Amino acid sequence: MKKSRLIFLAFVIACGGGATYLVLDRPEPTPPAALAPTPVKQDQVLVAAHELTFGVVTQPGDFAWQDWPKESTVRGMVRKSDNADAIEEMKDSVVRGAFLAGEPIRKEKLFKGANSGFLSAILAPGYRAVAINIEGSGSTTAGNFILPNDRVDVIRIYRDEDAAKTGGGDAYVSETLITNVRVLAIGQNAQDKGGQAYVTGSTATLELDPHQSEAVILAQRVGQLSLVLRSMQDGREIAPLSPAQESHDGAVTVVRAGVATQSRGK
Known part of the structure; x- marks a missing residue:
């Protein structure tokens, strides 16, 4: 082999070895320092x-x-x-x-x-606490499963005097008086459920506005009131006006011989 080729081959081998050395001996790059998270105030x-x-x-x-x-x-x-x-x-x-x-x-x-007393403290501004008579057996309060802070409708049952006068015998009428109102207390109990299955008492205290208060107090004189339990999901709904409330436009209700009639107030 010619001397020039030997020199060239030796040069190529030396260059390759040097490149390999430089690659293998190259230091690992230093990772960038992690930034400390900004402290949350x-x-x-x-x-x-x-x-x-x-x-x-x-x-x-x-x-x-x-x-x-x-x-x-x-x-x-x-x-x-x-x-x-x-x-x-x-x-x-x-x-x-x-x-x-x-x-x-x-x-x-x-x-x-x-x-202030306890009951006046839990009343919403502008509302009134009105107590109605209920049966201890629970027949007028969903079997005694109505508890303080539940929402209820109030239904009135009364005798139809017109039907009785025309010989129709004893005829009774049901009317939804008010809807979606809050129960403040049953008897003397005004606490939340607290693990109790039910509470009993002879009265139910409701949170009513002034017009509702008048309607309920009057209805109790001329009929029997029952409470109907509503779903807890109805609690945030705005209660619609019942027929009794919608007709309360300044009229005065008078009861004579058990019959309620309305006359326009002056």
């Missing part, structure tokens, strides 16, 4: 330490402070940075809307009235 909000049911009178142990992302707080939450003494201020309040354990406390669902 925290605040503390007042939450229910355990489940709080409708009608409960709160004590300091019912509340707790809990860390909460500052950017996620919404209007109505009680923040420790705004009021560090909130737990002490909110004790002896009446719960007007139930809280789950860990749920942020909202002031509008609590009421504190030093000079």
Whole structure:
């Protein structure tokens, strides 16, 4: 073999070996340093330490402070940075809307009235508490399964005097007086279910507006009232006007000999 070829071959081998050395000896690239996450600003909000049911009178142990992302707080939450003494201020309040354990406390669902009774504290503004007679056997209250804070319709059963006068015998009429109203208490019990299957009593106290109050008090004088239990999903619906409410346009109802008649008020 010619000397020139040997020199060329040796040169090629040397170059290949050098390239291989450089590739194999190349250091691993250093990974970029991970960026530290931006810390989330925290605040503390007042939450229910355990489940709080409708009608409960709160004590300091019912509340707790809990860390909460500052950017996620919404209007109505009680923040420790705004009021560090909130737990002490909110004790002896009446719960007007139930809280789950860990749920942020909202002031509008609590009421504190030093000079008010319990029932007036849980009444919604502009409403009245009206008690009606019910049967202890449950025949007029869905078998005693109607409980405080349930929603009901009120049905009146009365004797048809016109049918009786025309010789039709005893004829009775049913009328839905009002719909979708809240039960405040059964007897003296105004607490939520709390594991009870049912509660009993001789009265049911309803939350009614002024027109509904008049209609119910009058209807109780001239007939029998029954409560019909509604689904809990109806609780947020706006109650439609019943026929009795729709006709309450300034008329005065007069009862003579058990018969109710209406005359236009002046």
